[in-house]
Amino acid sequence: MQFEKLLQQSPEAPGLLLQGNAWGVAEHAVLLREVLGLANAATKGPRYILFGVRRDETNLVYLKLSDNELQLLEAYPDLVSRYVEPRLTVETVAGTANGHLVAALIINSCDNPPYIIKTDASRDLPRGSCWVREGGLCRPAQRADFDRMYQVSSKRQSVTEQNVVQLGIGADPNQKMLTLSLPDASNPPSVQIAARLKREIEAREAARQINIEETGLARLMHARFYGNEKPFAGHGLDTLVQRYKTVVDNYGEQDNYYFFETQAIKLNFSVVNTSQATLLNARISLTLPYAESFRIADQLYGPVDKPISRKESELMGYPAIQRHPKAVQVIVTLSNLEPGSITPVLEQSLRIAVSPELAGKKVALRYLVEASGLARPEEGMLKLAFRSASH
Secondary structure: OOHHHHHOOOOOOOOEEEEEOOOOHHHHHHHHHHHHHHHOOOOOOOEEEEEOEEEEOOEEEEOOOOHHHHHHHHHHHHHHHHHEEOOOEEEEEEEEEOOEEEEEEEEEOOOOOOOEEOOOOEOOEOOOOOEEEEOOEEEEOOHHHHHHHHHHHHHOOOOOOOOOEEEEEOOOOOOOEEEEEOOOOOOOHHHHHHHHHHHHHHHHHHHHHOOOOHHHHHHHHHHHHHOOOOOOOOOOHHHHHHHHHOHHHHOHHHHHHHHHHHOOEEEOEEEEEOOOOOEEEEEEEEEEEOEOOEEEOOOOOOOOOOOOOHHHHHHOOOOOOEEOOOEEEEEEEEEEEOEOOEEEOOOOOEEEEEOHHHOOOEEEEEEEEEEEOOOOOEEEEEEEEEEOOOO
């Protein structure tokens, strides 16, 4: 992102705010007010709030962003989603400007004003509040602002009042239900290693009772359980017991690769615009349940010799997962939906670990599609039915 280019804008630019320090939890109402002001401003394109830099009269002053401030920034998109309607696409990015660390809250696609507070945020920012940024200041919206916003909204083409977007499972946008066989995920690496360690511990304990030389037995047991898989190391019984107790922790990465890659359900979706007009700035929200029997991976996982970091997973296109108490949400921006063109929703399929108790059951997923050109957001439900592998 070209932060230097943004900083060349006028101090009164309606789509830019140089904030300086990040807002803390007690200042969330201020953040929401500024987001509303920028989203409702009389300008085009994305809007930006820059952190780590402020303007002192005509000069730029850079401030050091702390790790705590960067963590605060990560929570801002979810906060905006909870309090602002219509829905805004908001993201945070970090980078450098003139050699200094800065960060930005980017507000995309502000083409459906007025944006307002949908539930009380504070005493000074109740439900229905609407603010506008103009001339470098954020102020409450006035009648003239609403007239302008109405004119912008009325110029947008509404394709139809009927449902024109179809979203389905896999490569077929019309597939609303899919039956899947449950993969066998009963033997992850930690279970295999734990079973070997348990047998070795039991054999060592039995040998002690009958005074068999322990080191020789250990070599025999190692050859039996591991073969040439790894070299022999003369661990004592206490060490083996400790390894057994911590095997799940020590083999977490291998288990994740097993559950979320080799034995995972890999789920993608497709969408089609059935109208005759292009839908602009399409945004799709997917809501899936989350339970121990239906776990969605936060990232891609690689084998032990080729691990994948969270950042690498993002670069490979795995979607960001937003977690809630009993559900997860995936939000994807697809730009434009051309008439009749079938588009994959996700660049990388969701990785889902499922348990045997789902056999004979169904899982419901909900979706919401928003785009300029739709008279209203379109929503629907998809279902996954599970059967045991033996059927």
